[in-house]
Amino acid sequence: MRVLVSGGAGFIGLHLLETLLEQEQHLHVSVLDDFSSGSREQLENLQNRHHQRLRLIEGTVTCPQTCMQACSGQQAIVHLARQSCAPHSLTDPFPSAAIHIQGSLNLFWAAYRQGVGKIVYASSHKVYGDSSAVPLAENSLGKPLTPYGVSRYTCELYAGLMHRQYHIPTVGLRFFNVYGPGQIWGEQGPALVTSLIAHLSQAQEPIIFGNGNQSCDFVYVNDAVSALTAALHRDIPAGEYNVGSGQRFSVNEICEELQTILKRRGLNADIPPRHLPQRPGDMHHGLAHTALAAAELGYSARTSLADGLEKTVQWFVHLPPQKQQSILENFQRTLQTSPRNTP
Template sequence: MGYQNLKFPENSVFLVTGGAGFIGSNLCEAILNLGYKVRCLDDLSTGKQENVDLFIDNPNYTFIKGDIKDLDTCMKACEGVDYVLNQAAWGSVPRSIEMPLFYCANNIAGTLNMLEAARQNNVKKFVYASSSSVYGDEPNLPKKEGREGNLLSPYAVSKRADEEWAKQYTRHYGLDTYGLRYFNVFGRRQDPNGAYAAVIPKFIRQLLNGETPTINGDGKQSRDFTYIENVIEANLKACLADSSAAGQAYNVAYGGREYLIDIYYGLTKALGVDKEPNFGPDRAGDIKHSNADISKAKANLGYDPDWSFDKGIKAAIEWYKDNL
């Protein structure tokens, strides 16, 4: 259970791309707490300087301001690195529909640069962020690897392309790659601001500020909301996985299913707010229901998440109360 007792070789060096972002900064923090060296690569386009400043005084932490779209930057960042945790990407399905060329350049070509840099620098393990969006319109629940549908957004295309490129690097170059299909991650340091903010922090911020949140659609869509601690566990356990598990993608979730309208009323209750939501149109490219089968990650990576949605949402609410 968890990751706090995981052991890596002494003086191991981890490169976290997108390390100034929500998931990346939490990975940096966890690795530093385990006593290993962390290199953070981020261009601060969506990541935050404050997430760098948290660790900048730690002698095991190095920040590189740079862009994964530049191969030379990736090559330098990978020098002497044992494990790459590639989180650098732009998220948001709606934004990807508005900016398809950028998503191709950043999420696909940028990841390919990182794969090539990792290969040339003899990195041991390359773990990268994929997404539940790769399941597209496949209607069956739970979502199971190998049973994908038609992709519904440029963002989903970018993540599926990353998986295919990673397979090639395992097949032809012997680079151990592990794709992690994140299901609606939430938790501390997730940005509650902006048009493309994730729903949980956005609702919490709005309710704390006395605003009325808008739910896209009827609120009856469901998601396998996954607390950040489970995602950290999956990344670190993938770094210790057997090579026979490489070249594949894995669902990373708790394996639950929460309805948006239930989450909304749960938040109003927890925050002591009596406010009905507004309802807006469905978002283009969104999947209606999402719930993960995590048996493959359990079998191949030893993934055993112990943060349920209820446990995670309590922790998240407390963090936002203290930090908003």
């Protein structure tokens, strides 16, 4: 089987490649990535270990010709390419539109023209926007709160059209807050869990937007990858599926759990967070209803929050000190320029 993974050098992409190449010896994988935010070094390390089954196509989904060439000979596509780390889409709405709308359409159309048999693509819980439903089922859509959310929803609309009019099976996974080892950037800036770890481990005030009572559904990256592999291999109805843990925790609770983990490692992590004004467009609560994914994908989140945070801390504290410091400094610069409501 030949599979194209767009954005394969990114956080989720690298974890997916590791799983596919280690566990499925019959697969040949091509990666389309422009390295705007992905890791060339980690991808090349994978290439060295699996050079006969892993091919790199350096380019961007915003180029129709590149997409057409990349889709040639592929049997399935996993579309993970997304807007790179910054800026927040309320500050600059154009990057998210270029990647998630134009780039996705380029890739979907190329898949159709090249006879690709299936498309699995990443969407986001940001499509739920101002929905007040708890938990959020797939039909609980509200109005997106940011250009990023609009771009993700538009991608879903195009995917649905490709299935209805061009008969390509399209499966969208609405990821909630994916976290884990290797994550630097989240959907709209520094990844929350990694940012908290970076600040606390360096005896710096962790930065939290708002009062910290906003709650999120956090899903460990290995669980997100299990949903992707199931969507790739199972014959399931086209459409969108939530991928979360089915539990929610406040940002304050995440910070407190990380403080506990770091203190067990002998670090002075009893540092009160610095609360900045709530960012416009942030969702106040998010909890995934995962019954549909369980029924069709056989999906369930198997990693507890405590275990996932422990593994993420272990990854970060074993990075070279200069790398830890570089991540922290990049986070601090970005967080200070994030869009905010007036207090």
